Amino acid sequence: MTDVRRDDFTLINSVEDVIPFYKGNGLALDKQYIGFETEIGVYKKGADNQPVGTTTQDTAELLAYLKKLGHQAQLEMASAVEYASPPFRVTEVTQLVKEIKQSWDDYHQAIEAKGFVANDSPFFPFATLQSAEENLVDRDRARGLVKGMKQHKAPEFLKVTLLATSTQISLSGALHT
Numbered sequence: 206m207t208d209v210r211r212d213d214f215t216l217i218n219s220v221e222d223v224i225p226f227y228k229g230n231g232l233a234l235d236k237q238y239i240g241f242e243t244e245i246g247v248y249k250k251g252a253d254n255q256p257v258g259t260t261t262q263d264t265a266e267l268l269a270y271l272k273k274l275g276h277q278a279q280l281e282m283a284s285a286v287e288y289a290s291p292p293f294r295v296t297e298v299t300q301l302v303k304e305i306k307q308s309w310d311d312y313h314q315a316i317e318a319k320g321f322v323a324n325d326s327p328f329f330p331f332a333t334l335q336s337a338e339e340n341l342v343d344r345d346r347a348r349g350l351v352k353g354m355k356q357h358k359a360p361e362f363l364k365v366t367l368l369a370t371s372t373q374i375s376l377s378g379a380l381h382t
Contacts, residue, residue, distance in 0.1 A: 264285070
């Protein structure tokens with residue numbers, strides 16, 4: 206459901222600048238869409254039998270395996286894969302829930318089949334910023350984000366980005382007040 210344009214350099218200076226992005230597509234409710242995305246942290250047992258985040262190579266192999274199974278998985282920043290549902294009409298939430306449940310089960314089975322463990326928390330309590338950076342995906346966006354955050358933000362911003370996973374719901378519906 207995510208549609209990020211690389212050529213959009215619009216600056217957001219206030220809440221009023223953001224509101225137009227949430228006004229929806231202007232269609233009737235039965236023409237609105239909903240989608241779901243979640244990041245699943247992945248780890249393995251280290252040499253000392255303690256959990257360690259999967260390496261970039263590990264998660265790339267997991268991603269290839271998930272794609273071979275027919276999923277459209279994506280790599281996340283460090284030691285995580287993302288599941289994103291297809292969009293469903295808001296009147297088809299039951300079908301969306303079935304899709305999410307089946308994919309959730311598929312992802313967990315694939316993670317186990319590759320010898321990894323799905324982190325059952327949105328946080329990596331065993332990871333450090335250094336270990337997460339060592340497992341950073343090889344993408345311009347990820348490298349640029351980490352570099353920019355180090356230069357311009359407090360360390361807590363980078364901790365949220367690299368040491369936690371998230372879940373989002375995307376709606377195309379109109380803003381209701």
